[in-house]
Amino acid sequence: MATNFLVAGVQCIAKSDHLKLKPGEIAYQKGNIITVVEPTQEKGIYKARNNKTGEEGLISSTNMREREAIRIDSCLSLMPWFHGKISGQEALKKLKPREDGLFLVRESFRHPGDYVLCVSFAGDVIHYRVIYQDNKLTIDSSQFFYNLIDMIAFYSKNKGAIATILHRPKEKAGTRSAELEISKAGWLLEMDKLILGASIGEGEFGEVYEGEYLGQKVAVKNIKCDVTAQAFLSETAVMTKLQHKNLVRLLGVILHNGLYIVTELMDKGNLVNFLRTRGRSQISTGQLMRFALDVCEGMEYLESKKLVHRDLAARNVLVSEETVAKVSDFGLTKGDSKGSEQVKLPVKWTAPEALRKEKFSTRSDVWSYGIFLWETFSYGRQPYPKMSLKEVRERVEQGYRMEAPDDCPPAVYQLMGSCWQEEPGKRPSFHKLRDKLQKEIDR
Known part of the structure; x- marks a missing residue:
């Protein structure tokens, strides 16, 4: 494996059979998917679980390779x-x-x-x-x-x-089987290993459930419509490239009743609801600063990968059991800057140049991050209160910017203002934003 440093939950693929066991080790065959449970004191040795057999024991990272990212490719087809x-x-x-x-x-x-x-x-x-x-x-x-x-x-x-x-x-000319590619890259999970629990939400495209996969708590998005499932392939492909503590982690997909996208479970739900249900009495400004930093670090990582999220908002940030904020919903994420397909844009969060000409970039994500900060420090209020979408478009074009939420630290409102510069080039990078937030937290 390229790295000897693996974190809990990372899944890798066995490079060869391992059947002659030393005490404490687990058996596996070439191609088996292995989930890391935790590191041990010994370098390169991990406690892990064989996804096929369910057995837990020790593995050496030298005999593992990381799962490959799935190439985003219009030829890739579920059908x-x-x-x-x-x-x-x-x-x-x-x-x-x-x-x-x-x-x-x-x-x-x-x-x-x-x-x-x-x-x-x-x-x-x-x-x-x-x-x-x-x-x-x-x-x-x-x-x-x-x-x-x-x-x-x-x-x-x-x-x-x-x-x-x-x-x-008989495959249609110019298409490749997504099932085969997902399986080869090591992202295809088995339906019989998944225990589905209660529904925890319903998105525009299907139901979201909590569940368990080989003993790990997971969230499961089920997309039954085959055309929509095909569209979600690109979200899945993007997620296979991403490994960061502030991005929701993909565990894999299951092809059954359409498409199941299996991710780590974020017990405390989305940030908007988390803030609204607890409010000022339970959440300190310090905690809001940590949420702001969490999301900034996740976005800095996307920036380093030259990926543009295009839909950053508090509703697309989830909160873990340990109260860590992670960016999710990569459905609109692209590497390019021009959106060709007709997508309904979230007007209140979208930068003016993206609304006008569909020009998306890391700097349009920075604009959205400014709106996210406003939502966070207003404890989950809807941005541009009492304004219609038409009014928002017109007034923002004319130079209107929201006032600071009540009790918002001046330094944070200053950051929001820098994110809302009219010219994309004048907005700070996520790297700079992270530096400034970190200094503010360390004061």
């Missing part, structure tokens, strides 16, 4: 077998040579909104109409699926109502 709107004749041409179980899925020409599963069997191709019934998909009105990903997973293991088990997908 490489989905060919979109092609005719039955085109499907026949693609499903060659005619081996049993070669398959693809297409949109139905005759029945818009329905799909067709085309399967090669006994030298022929059988077309199964997939219909929507009660918001679910079915071929035979007895087996129902939330989405196409689920349906293909089922018929890849069970013959059910079709002539043969699905053996091999």
Whole structure:
């Protein structure tokens, strides 16, 4: 492994089999995912858990490699077998040579909104109409699926109502299987190792649950819609690149009922609710300063990776059991500065140049950080109180800036002002902001 320093919760992949054991060691095979439990006194030796067997014991970091980051790539598809709107004749041409179980899925020409599963069997191709019934998909009105990903997973293991088990997908030209890539890079987790608990929230895209994965408390975002699941692949890919104490850590993904994104559990929820429910009587200015520093350090790390978050706000900052703030929700994170797809922007948090021309940069994140500071020191109030989004846009363009929240330290309000400079180049970097905050805390 490139480094002999691993922290608890980091997952690595075994480079080779380890079956001749010294006392206290665990067995593993090449490719097994190993979770670090804690360091030991001895350099390069860690207490760890084999994710496959659940056994705990000692490992040497020299026989481990870090999980690779998944490349963000538009070719990566959760549904490489989905060919979109092609005719039955085109499907026949693609499903060659005619081996049993070669398959693809297409949109139905005759029945818009329905799909067709085309399967090669006994030298022929059988077309199964997939219909929507009660918001679910079915071929035979007895087996129902939330989405196409689920349906293909089922018929890849069970013959059910079709002539043969699905053996091999006919991939659409220019696509690569996301499942294969995620698995190869070591980020694919197993559904049967996950214990799902209560729902802890509902996002725009699906339910969030608390749960347990191999004894570790986790949060699980379940995205059932296959199109949305595909869109969340880029968030997942971004998270595989990030390892920092102030960023919510991805443990991996599960492909089942769509997509499960499994992260560390942040027991105390998002920062807005944390501040609003406790208020001034329970949270000191010192604690607010620590939250401000936590988030600044997480953002400084993103800055060093040349990644732009684009949606920094207190609602996207989560608080751990130890009351540490961590940045989450990397759905809009990009390495580039121009947003091409139409995304509904959070107007009150977005820098003027990003609203005007979709010019995103680390310095537009700095603007958002200024708004985040205002939310934090106002104990979770909504920014620009009583102003409509239209008013906010117009007045900010004219030079309006919010006043300091009650009892906000002057030095912090000064930082907010520096974040809200009209010209992006005049705003400080996160590195500079962190220095200033640290000096303020150390006074």
